Amino acid sequence: MTVSPMKAPETGAVQAATPEKPKASVSVLPAARRANDRLARFGRFVLRQVVPPLVILAALLMIWQVAFSGEGSGLPTPAQVWSDSSELILHPFYVNGPQDIGLGLRVLTSLERVFYGFGLAAVAGVLMGAAIGQSDWLMRGLDPIFQVLRTVPPLAWLPISLAAFMESGPSAVFVIFITAIWPILINTAAGVRAIPQDYRNVAAVLRLNQAEFFVRIMVPAAAPYIFSGLRIGIGLAWLAIVAAEMLTGGVGIGFFIWDAWNSSHLSDIIVALVYIGLVGFVLDRVVAWIGRVVSRGTAA
Numbered sequence: 001m002t003v004s005p006m007k008a009p010e011t012g013a014v015q016a017a018t019p020e021k022p023k024a025s026v027s028v029l030p031a032a033r034r035a036n037d038r039l040a041r042f043g044r045f046v047l048r049q050v051v052p053p054l055v056i057l058a059a060l061l062m063i064w065q066v067a068f069s070g071e072g073s074g075l076p077t078p079a080q081v082w083s084d085s086s087e088l089i090l091h092p093f094y095v096n097g098p099q100d101i102g103l104g105l106r107v108l109t110s111l112e113r114v115f116y117g118f119g120l121a122a123v124a125g126v127l128m129g130a131a132i133g134q135s136d137w138l139m140r141g142l143d144p145i146f147q148v149l150r151t152v153p154p155l156a157w158l159p160i161s162l163a164a165f166m167e168s169g170p171s172a173v174f175v176i177f178i179t180a181i182w183p184i185l186i187n188t189a190a191g192v193r194a195i196p197q198d199y200r201n202v203a204a205v206l207r208l209n210q211a212e213f214f215v216r217i218m219v220p221a222a223a224p225y226i227f228s229g230l231r232i233g234i235g236l237a238w239l240a241i242v243a244a245e246m247l248t249g250g251v252g253i254g255f256f257i258w259d260a261w262n263s264s265h266l267s268d269i270i271v272a273l274v275y276i277g278l279v280g281f282v283l284d285r286v287v288a289w290i291g292r293v294v295s296r297g298t299a300a
Helices: 003-017 020-067 078-090 103-133 136-149 154-165 168-193 197-206 210-248 253-262 266-295
Strands: none
Touching: 020 078, 078 266, 103 136, 103 168, 103 210, 103 253, 103 266, 136 168, 154 168, 154 210, 168 210, 197 210, 210 253, 210 266, 253 266
16 A cells, blocks of 8 residues: 555656657757768868869979970979979078068058059949940940940050059059959949839839949849859959059069069079969859848849
């Protein structure tokens, strides 16, 4: 008689304790699955995006090494480039004097000029393109002029800019500006002209002024066109500064290449070209990322 009341709480305790084990396993298993999913996605990203370029790069380096390893070769091999210019690769931010600085600092100097020139081109190109895109008369009158000016090579503007500004720094910024503005302006005008008429009707119903129409209607609708022009413009700006610095001097990456050529340091030139390519790639990806954020994924 006294045993059964004592056993009931024990079985109840066992029954109350047993449901706690599945709860712990339920909370642990999803976390483990999420970790495995993240690891699997990272593995797929590495296999699809990282491994192929590395394999191709290794193959190209091997071909380069074999093709130019003979005597009397005009170009250095990858092994010789590493032997001659390893300090430039491993220590990009050293400072030993006014003209003896690392390639990283030279790139930053060039990027500062690109920032000013491209920034001015972006602001002026978007505003002028927006105004021209809304007027058929301006488009017909200015488009032929723009098509002529945009075909002028960047270095052809350098003598004009030097004569106007009398200094190498502002001249280089002007060359960047005049080179980068055309694709931004033309693409913005095309994007504004492509805005559906329904959007304009909604703006008229809401009685939006020009500033509100520009911010709320024009920029979001034309964002894919605008950022396509900005991506082209930043690439042209980076090309223009390297070419301009070869002639204007200073401590930029372009002048470094010209000075290395005059000193017959081909290995240093190859390292500088790698720097230029990597920086250009990063600039393009940054502008593309900003475009996706602003346009909510509609810009390329």
